[in-house]
Amino acid sequence: MNETQLLCTFIAADKLDENVNLIKNSYTLAFNNIYVLENVDDPNQFILTYNIVVGSLKEHYAPPASTISVHRKKQTNTIYTINALNALIASKNGGKIDKSYKIDWDELKNSILVTAHGQLKIVKTKIKEILNF
Numbered sequence: 001m002n003e004t005q006l007l008c009t010f011i012a013a014d015k016l017d018e019n020v021n022l023i024k025n026s027y028t029l030a031f032n033n034i035y036v037l038e039n040v041d042d043p044n045q046f047i048l049t050y051n052i053v054v055g056s057l058k059e060h061y062a063p064p065a066s067t068i069s070v071h072r073k074k075q076t077n078t079i080y081t082i083n084a085l086n087a088l089i090a091s092k093n094g095g096k097i098d099k100s101y102k103i104d105w106d107e108l109k110n111s112i113l114v115t116a117h118g119q120l121k122i123v124k125t126k127i128k129e130i131l132n133f
Helices: 013-026 082-092
Strands: 004-012 033-039 042-053 067-073 078-080 111-116 119-132
Touching (some): 013 033, 013 042, 042 119, 082 119
Parallel strands (some): 078 111
Antiparallel strands (some): 033 119, 067 078, 111 119
């Protein structure tokens, strides 16, 4: 199987169709689906997550704006960037980043961890829909 990469695109709710079409036209989707997550605290913000085949960005297309590469903890449906994970550990461990620090993933269930302006941001999410192609 080809190498895959999990991407996450932050959009306004009213831009869903436009961004889904851009994603479908820009990449080869690895599993033919896009997860539409809703920001629990701001229902007008959606987060699209999808796996692409690495290197499949099609010529003459650019990734949607506000797209980042992320990782996912499947058991708790926690999506995170490495920078956010390091910021989380530092915030809970006296400012120290320690790879052996045990994270309580259950307290981060259905969340996205990102950094904004150098600060950790935890976005609580719920699944709005799963688009299958």
